[in-house]
Amino acid sequence: MKKIAILGSTGSIGTQTLEVVSNNGDMQVCALAAGGNISLLEEQIRKFGPRLVAVWTEEKAKELKEKIKDLDVKVVYGMDGLLEVAAVPESDILVTAIVGMIGILPTIEAIKAGKNIALANKETLVTAGHIIMPLAGKYGVSILPVDSEHSAIFQSLQGGRQKEVAKLLLTASGGPFRGRKREELMNIQVEDALKHPNWEMGRKITIDSSTMVNKGLEVIEAKWLFDIPTEQIQVVVQPQSIIHSMVEYVDGAIIAQLGTPDMKLPIQYALYYPERRYLPGDRLDFKALSQITFEEPDMETFYGLKLAYRAGKEGGTLPTVFNAANEKAVSMFLERKIKYLQIPEIIQACMEQHKNIESPTVDEILNTEKETYEFIKNRW
Secondary structure, three states: OEEEEEEOOOOHHHHHHHHHHHHHOOEEEEEEEOOOOHHHHHHHHHHHOOOEEEEOOHHHHHHHHHHOOOOOOEEEEHHHHHHHHHOOOOOOEEEEOOOOHHHHHHHHHHHHOOOEEEEOOHHHHHHHHHHHHHHHHHHOOOEEEOOHHHHHHHHHOOOOOHHHEEEEEEEEOOOOOOOOOHHHHOOOOHHHHOOOOOOOOOHHHHHHHHHOHHHHHHHHHHHHHOOOOHHHEEEEEOOOOOEEEEEEEOOOOEEEEEOOOOOHHHHHHHHHOOOOOOOOOOOOOOOOOOOOOOEOOOOOOOOHHHHHHHHHHHOOOHHHHHHHHHHHHHHHHHOOOOOOOHHHHHHHHHHHHOOOOOOOOHHHHHHHHHHHHHHHHHHO
């Protein structure tokens, strides 16, 4: 029986991971970590029976302990709690489904403890890929992508060899504002940006999808996951979200992964790799599928994607600035403190004032994040 721990169990990826666990019946949940959704976390504890649970604050830990005092469960909190869940001795694989750079240290801890990583926390590789990937190699652990696009590339690489890859083609839906120009986005409200045409995701990633910053983060993540320069990673808009990504080989052959837009497929593939399991749900019906279309991304209107390519190419601490500035800007937009078009403006301003550090340490990465937040606080 495979044993797993999950960081971010009450979020979108976390809850779908637990659905996959329920559907299969041969996986044991050893540990869970969540932010502050105590009522849902209590439900998960009672259903899946982990012996270790982490929450973010001491206050939430006290609240949870009171709710589950009839159970034999250890409750921990804060970064120390996340690290304990990440390295829990019983687990074989850690699902990193928390959002943000908070995922870096637990991922490192899990790798050093010999855990395979089912990676849904893209910020870890975006900001610290130069640390994470060599470390995974040193400890002999696998980094298995959970993002639908990276999972699609991973699946399309099976049977091919790394040296035979010409380029990676990351597909994007284009989000809710595909085809619109900048002047048409001036009065976009939070509710507009949260209406993704194809996927059901968390609030932050849905905003990122609408600005195409999410695709930019995926370009940088793909660079590290598949050891390929950003110049060989192309973004293609595929509005129907049927083709999840593609690999072009040196002989011109292109292998694509297709499927319905269901995150449980890449989650299950990562958890059971290299085995494929039956997955309940809809299947592609090619008779009903009228067309699959492709477009070039509009990098002038959605210039957050262009900034991501620059950050990925230059490396160092610049991807951290790109990511941190976006995190803060999206948070401010969701709180209605800034306008929609200010999101890429803030990212660009932060990148332009930053003095890049090559091959940063974890401390330098985290300090860069703080400095970026401080710059935004003082200016906006």
